[in-house]
Amino acid sequence: MIKYSTKDFDRDFPTDDACLDWLKNNRWTNGVFCVKCGKVTNHYRIQGRPCYSCEFCGNHIYPMAGTIFEDTKFDHLKLWFKAVAYMAVTRCGISSRQLSRDLGVTVKTGYRMWKQIRGILADGNEIKFVGKVEVDETYIGGKHQGKRGRGSENKTVVMGIVERKGRARAIVIPDVKANTLLPKIEANVVKDATVYTDDLPSYNKLESMGFNHETVPHSQKIYVTAGDIHTNSVEGFWSQLKRSINGTYHHVTPEHLQEYADEYSFRYSHRKDEQPMFTTMLNQVVEHSSKT
Numbered sequence: 001m002i003k004y005s006t007k008d009f010d011r012d013f014p015t016d017d018a019c020l021d022w023l024k025n026n027r028w029t030n031g032v033f034c035v036k037c038g039k040v041t042n043h044y045r046i047q048g049r050p051c052y053s054c055e056f057c058g059n060h061i062y063p064m065a066g067t068i069f070e071d072t073k074f075d076h077l078k079l080w081f082k083a084v085a086y087m088a089v090t091r092c093g094i095s096s097r098q099l100s101r102d103l104g105v106t107v108k109t110g111y112r113m114w115k116q117i118r119g120i121l122a123d124g125n126e127i128k129f130v131g132k133v134e135v136d137e138t139y140i141g142g143k144h145q146g147k148r149g150r151g152s153e154n155k156t157v158v159m160g161i162v163e164r165k166g167r168a169r170a171i172v173i174p175d176v177k178a179n180t181l182l183p184k185i186e187a188n189v190v191k192d193a194t195v196y197t198d199d200l201p202s203y204n205k206l207e208s209m210g211f212n213h214e215t216v217p218h219s220q221k222i223y224v225t226a227g228d229i230h231t232n233s234v235e236g237f238w239s240q241l242k243r244s245i246n247g248t249y250h251h252v253t254p255e256h257l258q259e260y261a262d263e264y265s266f267r268y269s270h271r272k273d274e275q276p277m278f279t280t281m282l283n284q285v286v287e288h289s290s291k292t
């Protein structure tokens with residue numbers, strides 16, 4: 001992961017104005033189309049206001065509108081950028097309380113920022129996985145994390161779909177029945193992919209559904225390193241996810257587990273980006289905005 005230091009941040013975003021410029025330039029990468037002039041025109045900053053004005057007709061555009069910063073006062077914009085930077089800096093995320101402390105804001109304010117920023121990390125779920133895809137389920141919560149069977153009633157079942165050397169997705173599911181698992185695979189994986197699972201009978205129909213299906217005997221999970229038939233990627237994803245939950249929160253309630261899983265999957269999927277996670281997350285702010 002490419003690092004992004006406090007020094008980098010202070011250089012790139014010294015003021016609220018610099019943050020607003022960044023938003024404008026990245027939301028309208030090909031220039032701003034003025035609706036009144038009917039063409040792309042230069043837009044100049046109106047001093048003291050969070051907007052830019054068309055050089056010909058004076059029509060205003062507000063880069064914060066339609067983004068997660070929409071309801072924020074302009075003189076808090078740099079603080080929000082800083083919040084994104086703090087959330088991006090660790091590999092497994094920080095709690096809202098930690099964010100409040102880092103920013104020096106109230107717990108309530110910190111929580112609002114944290115929730116908004118995290119909310120945009122669930123996006124991008126519509127692009128299906130390709131190639132070699134490992135699928136597995138695990139149990140999260142309680143003292144005997146990960147174990148099937150006795151005592152698993154109070155735990156939350158999570159399904160993991162991991163592209164080898166690629167992206168990951170974790171989905172909270174009610175049970176591990178075929179009727180639960182198979183539609184999720186269908187929704188998230190392309191048909192000509194090869195799907196690697198353990199020998200849970202719920203996966204038996206994958207071949208007849210049109211997937212190439214390879215099965216790893218459950219007893220051999222993670223230990224098999226020779227050959228192609230293994231689920232090491234998804235096993236690795238689970239252990240990192242669980243370590244991250246334990247390290248950040250100690251405990252995540254089932255209601256919040258999907259949000260956490262989305263955030264973690266986002267980080268995992270972008271772990272090899274050739275830019276800092278902060279840049280990836282800022283781009284996600286843009287990605288998530290409605291262009292008005």
Ligand SMILES: [Zn+2]
Binds near residue numbers: 035037054056
């Ligand atoms: Zn105009």
